[in-house]
Amino acid sequence: MADKKTIKFEIVTPENTVLSKEIIQVTVPTQDGEITILPEHIPLVSILIPGVLEIKTVDQEMEIISVSGGFIEVLRDKVVILADTAERAQDLDENLIVAAKTKAEKAKADALSHTDYDLSAVAARLEVEMARERALHKWRKLKNVK
Amino acid sequence: MAKTKEISRRIKSIGNTKKITRAMEMVAAAKMRKAIEAVLRTRTYANLSWETVLHLSAMANGNGELRHPLLSQRAQTKKAAIILITSNRGMCGAYNTAVINKAKESIKLHPDVPVEFILVGKKGATVYSQKQIVAAEFPKSDVLSDSAEVTPIIKMAIADFLSAKYDKVVAAYTDFVSPAKQVPRVKQLLPVDISTEDEFLGIVGDPKISVTKDLIAEKGSKHLYANSGFEYIFEPSPEEVLDKIIPRLLEVQIYQALLEANASEHSARMSAMHQATEAATEMVSELTLFYNKARQAGITAEIAEISAGANALLD
Numbered sequence: 001m002a003d004k005k006t007i008k009f010e011i012v013t014p015e016n017t018v019l020s021k022e023i024i025q026v027t028v029p030t031q032d033g034e035i036t037i038l039p040e041h042i043p044l045v046s047i048l049i050p051g052v053l054e055i056k057t058v059d060q061e062m063e064i065i066s067v068s069g070g071f072i073e074v075l076r077d078k079v080v081i082l083a084d085t086a087e088r089a090q091d092l093d094e095n096l097i098v099a100a101k102t103k104a105e106k107a108k109a110d111a112l113s114h115t116d117y118d119l120s121a122v123a124a125r126l127e128v129e130m131a132r133e134r135a136l137h138k139w140r141k142l143k144n145v146k
Numbered sequence: 147m148a149k150t151k152e153i154s155r156r157i158k159s160i161g162n163t164k165k166i167t168r169a170m171e172m173v174a175a176a177k178m179r180k181a182i183e184a185v186l187r188t189r190t191y192a193n194l195s196w197e198t199v200l201h202l203s204a205m206a207n208g209n210g211e212l213r214h215p216l217l218s219q220r221a222q223t224k225k226a227a228i229i230l231i232t233s234n235r236g237m238c239g240a241y242n243t244a245v246i247n248k249a250k251e252s253i254k255l256h257p258d259v260p261v262e263f264i265l266v267g268k269k270g271a272t273v274y275s276q277k278q279i280v281a282a283e284f285p286k287s288d289v290l291s292d293s294a295e296v297t298p299i300i301k302m303a304i305a306d307f308l309s310a311k312y313d314k315v316v317a318a319y320t321d322f323v324s325p326a327k328q329v330p331r332v333k334q335l336l337p338v339d340i341s342t343e344d345e346f347l348g349i350v351g352d353p354k355i356s357v358t359k360d361l362i363a364e365k366g367s368k369h370l371y372a373n374s375g376f377e378y379i380f381e382p383s384p385e386e387v388l389d390k391i392i393p394r395l396l397e398v399q400i401y402q403a404l405l406e407a408n409a410s411e412h413s414a415r416m417s418a419m420h421q422a423t424e425a426a427t428e429m430v431s432e433l434t435l436f437y438n439k440a441r442q443a444g445i446t447a448e449i450a451e452i453s454a455g456a457n458a459l460l461d
Binding site for chain 2 (some may be wrong): 010012013014015016017022027030031034043044045046047071073080082
């Protein structure tokens with residue numbers, strides 16, 4: 001690992017700044033699949049899909065963040081993520097996620113039986129909840145709890 | 147005695163007005179606190195996203211390889227639209243007048259360009275009486291919950307811009323600087339243009355996150371490879387990314403403008419009501435003085451009458 005090479009990382013949502021830190025690597029879910037950004041990455045703009053962000057900070061700590069979509073802008077030594085919503089895994093509450101997921105699943109089943117419902121919106125909601133759940137599981141695995 | 151009665155009635159009525167203005171001041175202060183919180187929360191996002199938009203626009207106009215209808219400048223401005231953000235209610239001092247005047251000033255700069263207004267907020271309706279054309283009116287909720295509320299506004303603006311009904315879309319709103327200072331501003335939204343002035347939103351709180359041309363230039367030289375200039379990779383494709391990113395980011399801009407306007411409105415109302423309360427206090431004390439003088443004069447006159455009467459009896 002080349003030392004000293006770091007990325008200024010910032011993830012913001014319309015509500016708040018979720019994380020602003022020096023990092024050495026970040027993996028993001030984009031429309032074309034997951035990409036990992038290392039220092040000295042070429043400038044890039046891409047669309048995010050609901051999923052899990054994995055970040056390795058300068059002190060080798062892992063950060064797990066769930067996002068519900070947005071954009072990523074990569075500059076030479078800076079990464080800006082403009083997310084619609086984002087939560088750090090340690091702030092997620094499993095009970096709430098499960099409840100929201102069941103609701104979203106039910107809504108999707110409803111939408112499937114009614115052709116006039118907007119399926120894409122419901123499916124998107126389910127995807128967001130699933131991303132949150134995945135983030136939480138990853139976080140637990142990382143921290144070796146339950 | 148008739149005079150004192152009249153004065154005391156006035157004192158009472160001014161006292162009641164004072165109660166109302168004081169209550170309104172307190173309500174505005176509470177609302178302002180919430181609005182400021184909302185403004186500051188979104189500001190980082192709005193400014194960072196505006197930076198991104200400006201980068202993209204600089205690139206689109208720079209090398210000519212990347213073209214997007216929302217980014218490219220038109221040779222001639224045949225018609226422009228102003229999105230005018232005003233309050234729903236009055237009692238907020240010169241708040242609405244200031245932003246409307248600012249909008250009219252910018253119209254005067256280009257006298258040969260016809261302008262249509264898109265109103266957000268009820269008080270914008272004053273432009274009707276000033277013989278301006280209004281294309282649309284949108285309701286404004288006093289408490290904004292999320293950016294989806296501005297989607298119809300920006301959708302209409304983009305559609306009309308793309309169909310060449312307008313060649314320029316600007317937003318006139320009030321920027322919140324501090325509870326004591328609000329600045330009316332006109333900001334160009336479409337086409338996205340790096341060379342326009344007044345392109346930043348709210349510089350207070352953190353001057354570092356304000357977006358100015360210098361910052362963009364600095365960012366360009368610092369964070370982008372010098373030899374490649376403003377060149378990005380787009381995934382999946384430039385068209386797809388721009389089609390998604392620009393409307394979303396414009397939406398955020400309008401949303402932020404609305405939040406700024408709300409915070410400004412409540413601050414303006416608070417200080418207007420504060421002044422009204424103070425004026426009422428002053429008036430009451432002045433009138434109390436008059437009242438006492440009138441009462442004194444009445445008593446003196448009465449005593450004079452009585453003693454005159456008594457003197458007459460003695461004689």
